[in-house]
Amino acid sequence: MSLSLLNRSRALLHSYAPGFDERLASIAFAEREAPPSEVIALFKQQGPVGLLVNRAAGGLGAGILDAVHVQIALGARSPSLAVASTMHQFSVASLLALTQNGSGAEGLLLAAVAQKRLLLSSGFAEGNSGAGILDSNMQALQTPEGVLLSGSKKPCCLGQSIDLLTASYIRQTAEGEELMVALIPANALGITRAPFWQNSALAAAESIEVRLNEVFVPECMLFSAGYRHLLGDVQTVGFIWFELLICASYVGACAGLVVSVIEAGRWTPHHRVDLAAHLQLAISALEGAALDIERNPQDLPNVLARLLLVRYGIEQSLTQLSDQAHAMLGGMAFITSNQSSNWLMACRGLQFHPPAKISMASNLDTYLSHSTFSIAGAHP
Template identity: 40%
Template sequence: MQFMEADNHTCDTLMPGLRKSLAVTSLSELESEQSGAISLFRVHGGPNLVVPVSYGGTGATALEAVRAVRALGAVAPSLTVATMMHHFSVGSLFGMAEVAGTPALEAALRRIAGQRMLVASGFAEGRVGQGILAPTMQARPVDGGFVINGVKKPCSLADSMDLLTASVALPAPDGSTDLGLALLAADVDGLTVHPFWSTFALAGAQSHEVRLNDVFVGAEEVLVPQPEVIEKLLELHGVGLIWFQMIICAAYTGIASRLVHQVLERSRGSVSDRAALAVRIESAAALTEGLALRVDSGDTANDTLARALVTRYAVQDAVVRSVGQAVELLGGMAYVSSCDVAYLAAAAQAIAFHPPSRTSTAEGLLGYFAGQPLLVG
């Protein structure tokens, strides 16, 4: 089997023609803010990758998803990083529909699948101290609905999103706040996008600031779960974190794999050097696939969340080391003759910046290894 053959085959099967369409464009153009990669992703069915078949989606398994994401990461890093947040948002929405579905949410989900909509994430998405459902926006009741205010930054897909999904804090009569879930059209009055991402790496992910300033939404557009349902929704916290770490691992393993593939293709370094490099990046892929198989088996309990964090940090180490070794083996002429090597090396480092950080989870992991349940955030 050739390097990444299973990943490329899975991607081509689930999103026919996408890799080929992306491959005819230079990396520098794909990674720019003006990139057309996200549009190609939509045309080739990418938005429906993890949408259930019952809603008209592709219905990829976790294993299929991580293989497809790795393959895309090796071709278009910014696209892959941007759309992993779409997959996260879509997965969260369909999970919520199972435990707190409403006719309005059901209709929205079918519209998302039918129109291949891109959904940006306004969830906390695993930030330290917050579950994925922790409110990131404030909602004020008015006649006929709510007025929402808040900011999300960075917000991937800010320029291309069709919908923004977010958790909102709803004031309760006793002065506390209740949880609400909002699904907002990108062109709603009061929603604006502002420049935020200033570095060249992953500029094509459109990770900018999204502001909601007195955005009115109808009452039917905000899901207000009953207290007994909220408990079930909170169980999605752990499931969301598992998927989040799994997709991060796949995306950045793919970015690093592009550099590894160049080393193998050009026969750089000794046979031992190349073999060691291939083994290291394939170990990262194997760890990610192992986690995906566990998810596909239906095991998303606390032990699997711990495995997800272990996998994430192990893959992070493997990616960073693989990139450094690949850059060295490719040599100085490859580095100075094209921006691609330096760009991929810089983009791959961003794996360290996705939450939760090692520091924030260290105490929880040590407690888990001492026999306690894993607590994150």
């Protein structure tokens, strides 16, 4: 049995990565979601790694709406993989934004991602409490040939499997603080790894600490994402992709929990339809947000504001929906297995991704009354 609300998402995942969903489904949930899990290795081998890279560069050329559905399908099978792959995909999307004004090196990197199936880590939001959303804890020492980077990224999803580490740092210029992005081979001299993630939920996402100790990055692998006080298109596009895909991943995770309820035939048709109604509302909200982005490329800051409002609405909805689905699975499911509890906790992770709703209240309130929005200055 399958949940019909997932039919479109799973069909699109199959079209971009034939047989991949079936391969994930063949692995027991407990094995998919607990380390050491093979889901990330399978993603690298068979999954839609080049989903957002255009076909001319060897990628799959997916549009924004298809990408949303692919993440929903992944979340419904493996929340850990969905969250981890979001970090890869939004990093790719940020590189795509850089290619609009770049020297061409970014385009070559994107082609390598698609053709060699390279995995990228995310470059922002290192998880420091109280830090600004555009802050970085990387220290950069400028040299004539590039920079020496030192610092830590934690949590860093895909930490054991990444091919390219992306890291952000601040460069001081006469015009102000410039946000820079460095692309670094994951096996570069000076990079070490350490355990970090302690929660059993989302434990297969390979969220570890990656430490950099004077890692040299040549100038050709350094890219400007604009100034911190003037949020540019590159940064805005990166935030948009992140928010959209991470929401889709958690909506998918909640759909997976609902699938368990439907398959078990729990409670009454009325209760099951009530679950499906709230799930469909979340899916439709994401589809609407994707269309908003597609149709208003000239108004990205306000598109981001509306997307954040959708995200915070989905956060509330998923809390209620996952609670109800978990209750419907019943006490015996809770007592005899960790599966329902891990599904429930996996549905709750969205609220911990930046920017937190409380940090955005003033920014969004300004948008509501003045129709202008900026994410600059917000805190996780």
